[in-house]
Amino acid sequence: MPATEETIEQVNKLGKEKYKYGFVSDIESETFPIGLDEDVVRRISAKKQEPEWMLEHRLKAFKLWKEMEEPEWLKPIYEKVNYQDLAYYSSPVQKEKPKSLDEVDPKLLEVYEKLGIPLREQEILAGVEGAKPIAIDAVFDSVSVGTTYKETLKEAGVIFCPISEAIKDYPDLVKKYFSSVVPISDNFFSALNSAVFTDGSFVYIPEGVDCPMELSTYFRINAENTGQFERTLIIADKGSYVSYLEGCTAPQRDENQLHAAVVELVALEDAEIKYSTVQNWYSGDEEGKGGVYNFVTKRGDCRGNNSKISWTQVETGSAVTWKYPSCILRGDNSTGEFYSVAITNNHQQADTGTKMIHIGKNTNSRIVSKGISAGFSDQTYRGLVKIQKSASGARNHTQCDSLLIGNECGAHTVPYIENKSTSSVLEHEATTSKIADEQMFYCTTRGMDEEEAVGLLVNGFCKEVMQELPMEFAVEAQKLIGISLEGSVG
Amino acid sequence: MDLLNIENLHARVDNPDGQEILKGLNLTIKKGEIHAIMGPNGTGKSTLTKILAGSDEYEITQGSVNYNGEDLLEKEAHERANEGIFLAFQYPVEIPGIATSTFLRHALNAKLRHNEKEEIDNLEFIKLLRQKAKTLKISDEMLKRPVNVGFSGGEKKRMETLQMSILDPHLGLLDETDSGLDIDALRTVAEGVNYIHSKEKGFLIITHYQRLLDYIKPDFVHIMVGGKIIKTGDYKLAIELEEKGYQAYGV
Numbered sequence: 206m207p208a209t210e211e212t213i214e215q216v217n218k219l220g221k222e223k224y225k226y227g228f229v230s231d232i233e234s235e236t237f238p239i240g241l242d243e244d245v246v247r248r249i250s251a252k253k254q255e256p257e258w259m260l261e262h263r264l265k266a267f268k269l270w271k272e273m274e275e276p277e278w279l280k281p282i283y284e285k286v287n288y289q290d291l292a293y294y295s296s297p298v299q300k301e302k303p304k305s306l307d308e309v310d311p312k313l314l315e316v317y318e319k320l321g322i323p324l325r326e327q328e329i330l331a332g333v334e335g336a337k338p339i340a341i342d343a344v345f346d347s348v349s350v351g352t353t354y355k356e357t358l359k360e361a362g363v364i365f366c367p368i369s370e371a372i373k374d375y376p377d378l379v380k381k382y383f384s385s386v387v388p389i390s391d392n393f394f395s396a397l398n399s400a401v402f403t404d405g406s407f408v409y410i411p412e413g414v415d416c417p418m419e420l421s422t423y424f425r426i427n428a429e430n431t432g433q434f435e436r437t438l439i440i441a442d443k444g445s446y447v448s449y450l451e452g453c454t455a456p457q458r459d460e461n462q463l464h465a466a467v468v469e470l471v472a473l474e475d476a477e478i479k480y481s482t483v484q485n486w487y488s489g490d491e492e493g494k495g496g497v498y499n500f501v502t503k504r505g506d507c508r509g510n511n512s513k514i515s516w517t518q519v520e521t522g523s524a525v526t527w528k529y530p531s532c533i534l535r536g537d538n539s540t541g542e543f544y545s546v547a548i549t550n551n552h553q554q555a556d557t558g559t560k561m562i563h564i565g566k567n568t569n570s571r572i573v574s575k576g577i578s579a580g581f582s583d584q585t586y587r588g589l590v591k592i593q594k595s596a597s598g599a600r601n602h603t604q605c606d607s608l609l610i611g612n613e614c615g616a617h618t619v620p621y622i623e624n625k626s627t628s629s630v631l632e633h634e635a636t637t638s639k640i641a642d643e644q645m646f647y648c649t650t651r652g653m654d655e656e657e658a659v660g661l662l663v664n665g666f667c668k669e670v671m672q673e674l675p676m677e678f679a680v681e682a683q684k685l686i687g688i689s690l691e692g693s694v695g
Numbered sequence: 696m697d698l699l700n701i702e703n704l705h706a707r708v709d710n711p712d713g714q715e716i717l718k719g720l721n722l723t724i725k726k727g728e729i730h731a732i733m734g735p736n737g738t739g740k741s742t743l744t745k746i747l748a749g750s751d752e753y754e755i756t757q758g759s760v761n762y763n764g765e766d767l768l769e770k771e772a773h774e775r776a777n778e779g780i781f782l783a784f785q786y787p788v789e790i791p792g793i794a795t796s797t798f799l800r801h802a803l804n805a806k807l808r809h810n811e812k813e814e815i816d817n818l819e820f821i822k823l824l825r826q827k828a829k830t831l832k833i834s835d836e837m838l839k840r841p842v843n844v845g846f847s848g849g850e851k852k853r854m855e856t857l858q859m860s861i862l863d864p865h866l867g868l869l870d871e872t873d874s875g876l877d878i879d880a881l882r883t884v885a886e887g888v889n890y891i892h893s894k895e896k897g898f899l900i901i902t903h904y905q906r907l908l909d910y911i912k913p914d915f916v917h918i919m920v921g922g923k924i925i926k927t928g929d930y931k932l933a934i935e936l937e938e939k940g941y942q943a944y945g946v
Binding site: 641642643644646647648649650651652653654655657661662664665666667668669 | 748749750751752771772773775776777781782784787788790791792793798799801802803805806809841858862
């Protein structure tokens with residue numbers, strides 16, 4: 206069976222059950238005791254065998270973080286995290302690094318199989334005629350354990366590896382770009398991440414290279430009570446192109462798990478980065494107990510002229526989300542895009558949106574945000590479009606649609622617009638609607654039950670965003686929409 | 696054998712001051728029969744079709760409906776559809792963002808699943824859809840457009856007929872499918888119905904005009920006034936109505 210078929214089938218299986226990623230895999234892990242102090246930061250750095258400059262960087266971040274206050278301006282109300290009550294390092298114990306997937310702990314591969322996207326399949330994919338292979342840098346808890354397609358990518362000159370490796374192997378690149386988009390002091394969570402990040406992905410696409418495959422990382426939070434501090438850095442050099450996919454699921458837990466990742470993208474002259482996310486972390490049970498806190502800082506810097514960065518996200522998970530993938534449009538004629546579908550059900554709370562900072566001339570940004578609230582959930586779109594004086598001829602178009610399912614949920618739109626240029630054009634459209642009874646009735650008279658009907662109607666509502674997703678993700682994402690709205694009707 | 700058997704059906708709009716719309720309606724449709732219901736506006740014709748399809752806008756206060764020997768009122772709308780009831784809407788509903796072909800594939804697969812059959816393969820489905828669309832003069836391009844969005848009145852009605860022919864129901868309910876159609880479209884839709892019809896199937900056609908019945912020959916014509924059927928005849932009754940209007944029936 207072709208691998209893509211298998212993927213679809215696997216994903217179909219997912220659709221038939223409720224959140225089935227709620228399992229804890231039984232892999233021996235070495236975890237630091239709970240608590241955070243300078244010593245822990247030093248120990249993480251030592252574990253990673255980092256050079257001195259990175260330790261310095263971490264210590265500087267830790268010092269800053271201690272002075273900072275957790276932000277209070279969010280709409281979501283949640284029980285604050287006790288940062289001294291978390292363990293900051295957890296790694297599956299391995300004697301030596303595996304040379305290929307065959308050497309990876311089979312239990313680990315099993316976990317991915319349960320997720321419906323087995324790593325092995327990616328190898329099969331490569332053999333399929335016409336199918337574009339996907340490279341996966343698998344992150345299991347905090348350490349990357351299996352990295353595929355390194356060789357193929359190497360031929361193209363593409364670097365795709367765990368960031369812990371990049372720190373050792375490509376120090377010049379890392380030194381130049383790390384924390385250059387999201388400074389340590391940017392916010393409370395980015396400072397924390399900079400101090401205690403354990404691993405993540407590093408991508409460098411050399412000048413003029415069109416990355417031969419979609420790059421993909423499946424994140425997974427595993428060990429109990431372990432904060433996840435992923436760190437991703439993607440650099441697209443002049444005239445290059447890369448599409449990066451990030452997908453996430455987490456095992457079911459009662460205690461809230463913190464996730465505070467930092468993702469930095471840098472696009473140089475004429476380069477383009479497309480970053481797609483499907484996020485399905487555990488969102489808590491129907492009463493709102495448990496679930497992941499997702500406090501993420503994602504930012505792209507269109508540093509060169511004519512560069513482009515697109516964020517596409519489908520967010521269905523997490524108990525509390527705080528996330529604003531943003532673009533700094535520094536280069537002249539650069540473009541930033543944000544396509545988002547956020548679905549909240551039960552007691553989920555999301556405060557999400559984007560920031561488009563126009564600095565260069567004739568910069569262009571487009572925002573399409575589709576928010577779906579069901580159950581008792583609450584959702585806020587928070588967006589900033591800032592046109593600086595230097596950004597003559599800048600354009601922005603924002604479209605912000607909310608869909609409500611039921612009578613107990615909420616949707617809020619908070620767009621900020623700051624315009625200092627007289628030659629710019631800004632457009633903002635916003636709608637709020639409910640699924641019409643006539644639409645539901647029409648679907649049910651065609652044989653679909655209420656859940657299937659809602660899934661279909663919501664997919665229709667999100668279409669503009671869904672079509673921006675790479676094919677491999679689209680099927681999965683469509684299914685996820687259905688799964689995440691289960692129990693929202695009837 | 697009786698396909699549908701309605702006895703003394705009373706129904707009202709399901710809200711605190713909802714008025715009674717059906718007031719003791721009786722109707723039996725046997726397999727192979729085509730029934731037409733005519734009557735003035737606001738007499739409950741559309742309501743009857745919606746109730747049969749499973750709308751929750753109405754409350755049944757009295758009476759019973761049997762379909763294939765089972766209590767129809769116990770079943771949910773989607774179960775009724777999957778067991779062979781199809782309602783062609785008077786005003787088909789728009790569903791933005793979902794291609795007509797995708798929508799229909801979902802519908803057909805829901806029916807197959809319900810009847811414990813394998814879902815249809817995508818390519819096979821496209822083949823089936825194109826073939827049926829061709830008979831109804833529906834272009835491939837239209838199948839890609841979102842369900843009913845931006846369709847003309849005539850296109851919507853032809854699309855309803857296409858859906859019906861794909862889902863191949865045992866009981867087709869046509870709620871004023873002919874209104875808003877020009878004569879060519881009317882003929883196409885009627886041909887579609889005749890194409891689906893067989894001795895195993897029944898149709899209930901709501902119409903204001905006798906002209907549809909020139910193309911679809913009904914076995915029975917009923918006149919509905921004030922929430923019940925007050926006269927039943929054959930095709931000639933429709934012609935009589937066209938000539939004399941409803942005044943003769945106290946309207």
